[in-house]
């Protein structure tokens with residue numbers, strides 16, 4: 001399998017191969033200082049805001065110098081030399097993530113990666129231009145691994161793409177539904193078809209992606225095992241579609257993030273969304289106070305997710321009664337652009353009491369599935 005080093009030496013030949021970044025340097029650990037070491041233009045912007053003591057949302061003297069655009073090529077399908085944009089996704093050909101990459105960048109070269117982490121690294125090491133990775137599904141909920149990786153890596157969210165996910169039950173030709181005792185798929189896909197699979201009475205086994213499940217069933221000519229995957233995976237791996245639309249709700253949408261090395265300059269012409277992550281001191285009402293910075297400025301929140309602060313051990317509670325508590329990171333998406341003063345002021349306000357704050361990206365909302 002291709003390693004990162006060999007890809008760097010011969011990118012053109014290897015980019016058609018699956019990316020497996022195995023010989024990388026250890027990923028930098030998250031720094032729980034007020035800001036991470038690699039300051040994005042957004043964090044720099046926030047610092048400059050912090051230095052200004054005037055917290056009046058409507059004060060026009062509060063001149064903010066916006067960062068220069070570092071990249072605007074996310075809007076195009078080619079890179080500066082005219083070659084096709086290379087977009088990493090997790091999975092093999094026929095995975096929903098490949099479809100999401102192609103929806104985001106219709107003429108791109110979609111580059112398969114074996115793990116989410118490899119896709120992050122492929123962007124960081126300049127092997128590809130973008131990564132498109134799932135972050136949440138309307139039935140199955142959040143893809144926690146990618147929340148954790150967003151913080152561990154220093155990529156920027158430059159867009160989102162929503163994909164309607166319609167699962168099929170696939171099997172080898174000649175195999176009937178009653179022949180099946182087992183089904184393979186990605187854990188998210190299995191969760192999205194929970195009721196249907198329980199009704200059919202199939203045991204479930206998780207694999208890395210839906211298309212890999214289809215490939216495995218086809219390659220090993222399995223007679224008792226099916227796969228939950230897309231109709232395009234059925235075509236690619238020569239499987240028969242036994243049932244279509246087997247997800248528990250016909251409205252099954254997965255939201256993917258588009259990641260790049262550089263942030264985009266936030267606009268105000270189209271609806272924009274901003275994603276941040278922060279942590280807070282322990283204490284009553286602190287999360288309420290944090291969320292109030294948005295409510296006070298009429299900023300709508302579209303997502304909140306909490307994840308354990310992994311590199312900090314459990315601490316004894318202050319009252320010393322022997323109980324333990326957990327520390328959390330809060331990931332929040334809100335409906336405003338970082339180019340808007342109310343968003344800048346909300347984050348300046350939050351920064352006054354957050355123990356850590358990072359802007360993950362300010363990017364156009366995918367309005368195709370509203």
Ligand SMILES: O=C(O)C(=O)C[C@]1(C(=O)O)C=C[C@@H](O)C=C1
Pocket residue numbers: 090091094095096097098134137143165186188189208209210211254
């Ligand atoms: O397994 C795939 O095909 C994927 O692209 C992954 C994934 C996910 O991680 O959520 C993407 C979309 C669907 O929600 C199911 C699985």
